[in-house]
Amino acid sequence: MKSRDIKLNGLVLRKTNFQETSLILDVLTAEFGKIAVIAKGIRSNKSKMSGVLDLLNENEFDLYNKPQSDWYVLKSAVPIQTNLFGITFPQALLMQAAAEILRQIYIPAEDQVPIYDLSLKYLKYITKTQKNGIAVFWRFSLRLLNILGIDLDFNHCALCKQKKKQYNSFSTKFHGLICSSCYRPALGIAFSSPQELSYILSHIHSIGNLLEDLQISQLTIKQINKIFLDHLQEHYHKIFHLNSLEMYKG
Ligand SMILES: [Zn+2]
Numbered sequence: 001m002k003s004r005d006i007k008l009n010g011l012v013l014r015k016t017n018f019q020e021t022s023l024i025l026d027v028l029t030a031e032f033g034k035i036a037v038i039a040k041g042i043r044s045n046k047s048k049m050s051g052v053l054d055l056l057n058e059n060e061f062d063l064y065n066k067p068q069s070d071w072y073v074l075k076s077a078v079p080i081q082t083n084l085f086g087i088t089f090p091q092a093l094l095m096q097a098a099a100e101i102l103r104q105i106y107i108p109a110e111d112q113v114p115i116y117d118l119s120l121k122y123l124k125y126i127t128k129t130q131k132n133g134i135a136v137f138w139r140f141s142l143r144l145l146n147i148l149g150i151d152l153d154f155n156h157c158a159l160c161k162q163k164k165k166q167y168n169s170f171s172t173k174f175h176g177l178i179c180s181s182c183y184r185p186a187l188g189i190a191f192s193s194p195q196e197l198s199y200i201l202s203h204i205h206s207i208g209n210l211l212e213d214l215q216i217s218q219l220t221i222k223q224i225n226k227i228f229l230d231h232l233q234e235h236y237h238k239i240f241h242l243n244s245l246e247m248y249k250g
Contacts, residue, residue: 004064004065004066005063005065006063006064007062007063008029008060008061009029009030009058009061010027010029010058010059010061011057011119012025012054012057013025013026013027013034013056013099013103014026015053015055017043020043021040021042021043021044022038022039022041022043023043023053024036024037024038025053025074028102028115028119029112030112033112036071037061037063037073037074049074052077053077054084055084056084056095056096056099056123057080057084058079061074061077062074062076062077063075083127087126090248090249091126091129093245093247094126094136094137094244094248097242097244097248098123098140101144104240104241108148111147111148115147118140118143118144118147122136122137129211131214132212132214132216135200135207135210135216136207136208137245138224139205142204145228152176152231153176154177154202156177157176157177157178157179157181157182158176159179160179160181165198166195167191167198168190169183169190170191170227170230171187172231173187192220193217196216196220197220200214200220201224218249221250
């Protein structure tokens with residue numbers, strides 16, 4: 001008889017209280033994408049496992065797959081990496097922002113492995129980043145969009161297709177940046193600091209080398225966050241919330 005016991009590594013994206021003493025975990029895995037794991041009785045008797053299940057921990061999970069069900073039942077878990085431990089508040093917010101996006105997107109089977117790898121790399125990078133971590137979050141978001149096949153091109157105008165030094169707006173309708181020659185107010189709200197914003201976005205792939213020198217204004221942070229959220233909303237036809245970024249102050 002085929003065993004329904006499964007051992008795999010996974011990243012805790014969400015913890016929800018369930019009934020009196022149990023927890024439901026949303027777990028990101030390379031093998032099955034996002035899975036729902038029920039941890040029975042975990043909140044009752046000062047279970048040794050409760051700390052293991054903290055948000056954004058990467059654990060080795062020992063699970064049991066309930067027959068005819070999408071649910072997995074937790075047997076045990078061993079921590080591999082506790083990401084939210086010993087970091088700053090901004091770093092914690094940036095990690096949680098990634099978890100929020102991952103919770104809200106649909107992950108096709110062929111994208112499960114690259115998205116899992118990308119997520120682990122991102123968390124590791126954020127722990128090493130002291131300044132302008134938000135730009136690392138944007139790079140993560142862009143890479144995620146690329147894997148999902150809904151890439152954004154920050155190096156050409158979406159209308160005239162030319163490479164420009166400065167873009168004045170983002171159009172959700174045309175899925176891209178709009179240069180000053182093509183810009184009309186009907187296309188979207190004009191950026192407050194188009195030069196600053198255009199420079200950051202056009203250098204996003206090599207942003208790791210620029211983090212120490214960048215000065216990013218709060219308004220630009222808001223506007224770049226909005227570009228990614230608008231693009232995701234346009235693609236998934238639903239509202240995306242990144243509550244952790246509302247609190248991020250750089
Ligand atoms: Zn143009």
